[in-house]
Amino acid sequence: MLKKIPSILSPILVKILMEMGHGDELVISDANFPAERIGQRVVRADGHTVPELLKAILELFPLDKYSEYQYALMEVVKGDDVEPVIWNEYSEIIQQEHPDAQVKYMERFDFYKQSEGAFAVLITGETALYGNIIIKKGVI
Template sequence: MLWGIDPLLDADLLFALRRMGHGDEIAIVDANFPAASTATSTVTGAPILMAGVSSARAVEAVLSVMPLDSFVPDPALRMEVVDDPVAVPPVQQEVQQAIDRAAGRRVPLVGIERFAFYDRAGEAFAILVTGERRHYGCFIFKKGVLPPE
């Protein structure tokens, strides 16, 4: 165990997060997402598993050590609901709250169409698979930079 590090952040995930640079992306997806087939083109080459954990809790853990990119207008993306792109289901509302707490300000989740999400996730540095069983618990985050000391 380590002090100051969320216990959900295991060695594989911490290694991936540490290797990510400014502008790299991580997809945090639900249990239904085709992560194994999508992750073949990611840098890590295989999904990182966080079974039994909700999307919001996984996002909270990741954003406890990873800043969001402040140089782009949309560093946080969510998979849009098919046939209702403006809908924001409860799982996405919970993740929005986790993002805002971590950032200390409002950072809106921007919708991305389902198949465009799959394509973008396939280009991500890493894919983190949660145990989230609610539909549309899929997100992409762009890594920012640490401020000077």
């Protein structure tokens, strides 16, 4: 056991966060995301939500302040009558640690393409629609 590491973060996930370098990206995905097809490294966190994992990860993980954006969200597909209220929760969590963080909205297939190059994909049990987020690692 180690002190100050949120217990929701598995040893495998902590190892991946440690291995990531400046500018590397982590996808924290909802339960519907095609993680196994897209991800180079896939870590499962079934039974946990994106907000609780995002909050725990940001206790250890600096965001890249030198990038044009620090996190990315998948745009709502044209014709979907959905307002992803979970985005407000993500923004509140991120703003607590990184008040100047900028978001980038990506078209669905652009988000998938960006995810292919991510260091890892963390798949969760999140059921909120458009619950996927990409965070970009910074320096300490």
